[in-house]
Amino acid sequence: EPEVTQTPSHQVTQMGQEVILRCVPISNHLYFYWYRQILGQKVEFLVSFYNNEISEKSEIFDDQFSVERPDGSNFTLKIRSTKLEDSAMYFCASSADRQVSYEQYFGPGTRLTVT
Amino acid sequence: QQQVKQSPQSLIVQKGGISIINCAYENTAFDYFPWYQQFPGKGPALLIAIRPDVSEKKEGRFTISFNKSAKQFSLHIMDSQPGDSATYFCAARSAGNMLTFGGGTRLMVKP
Incomplete structure (x- = not known):
């Protein structure tokens, strides 16, 4: 069964450093998303991406964040200068078609720890 | 207005019992309501979803x-099993296919 994959599973970084989280969405999917989950809290939407541009973004997704689809398979989230409060689980998700199917499939997540 | 409120925060059910988790929303523009199941250390997995019609x-x-009139939806798990022990999230979809999640319910099914 196709699945969303994410690397690394755990990333430790120092405050102020840049991090790139990587995702490989399901191969025929067209819509891509990033969500985050601070430990013990609910899942929060960050950004959606379609046709090589951002479709929607939340208030959390400020200028420190960027997304990119550098090739036909990867989808990345970059945090330019990490803060302690960026420590969270980051989930990538993908969906086939926003109009026909709203189903979003999530990857296993990357745990980001900022020290 | 974008919030989805979920209750209870935690739930303990005996094996074979019925687990009931409730969610409420305010935004009438939500048009798709999925439920996700999450095991520790894993990503949310789509369980079941409904449209408001x-x-x-x-x-x-x-x-x-x-x-729809009460702006509420609920998940019922019949014949609950220990393997159902997980955290359950309701969610609601809005423009841009953005999902707004509820706060989660930690379900424990006792054998």
Whole structure:
């Protein structure tokens, strides 16, 4: 069964450093998303991406964040200068078609720890 | 207005019992309501979903009941099993296919 994959599973970084989280969405999917989950809290939407541009973004997704689809398979989230409060689980998700199917499939997540 | 409120925060059910988790929303623009199951250390997995023109949807032991006028929906897990022990999140979709999640319910099914 196709699945969303994410690397690394755990990333430790120092405050102020840049991090790139990587995702490989399901191969025929067209819509891509990033969500985050601070430990013990609910899942929060960050950004959606379609046709090589951002479709929607939340208030959390400020200028420190960027997304990119550098090739036909990867989808990345970059945090330019990490803060302690960026420590969270980051989930990538993908969906086939926003109009026909709203189903979003999530990857296993990357745990980001900022020290 | 974008919030989805979920209750209870935690739930303990005996094996074979019925687990009921409730969610409420304010934004009438929400047009799709999925439920996700999450095991520790894993990503949310889509369990079942409903659109607001349907009042009930059943898949196996899982049923969503939807009350559009009350802006409430619930997940019922029949014949709950220890393997169902997980955190359950309701969610609601808005423009841009953005999902707004509820706060989660930690379900424990006792053998």
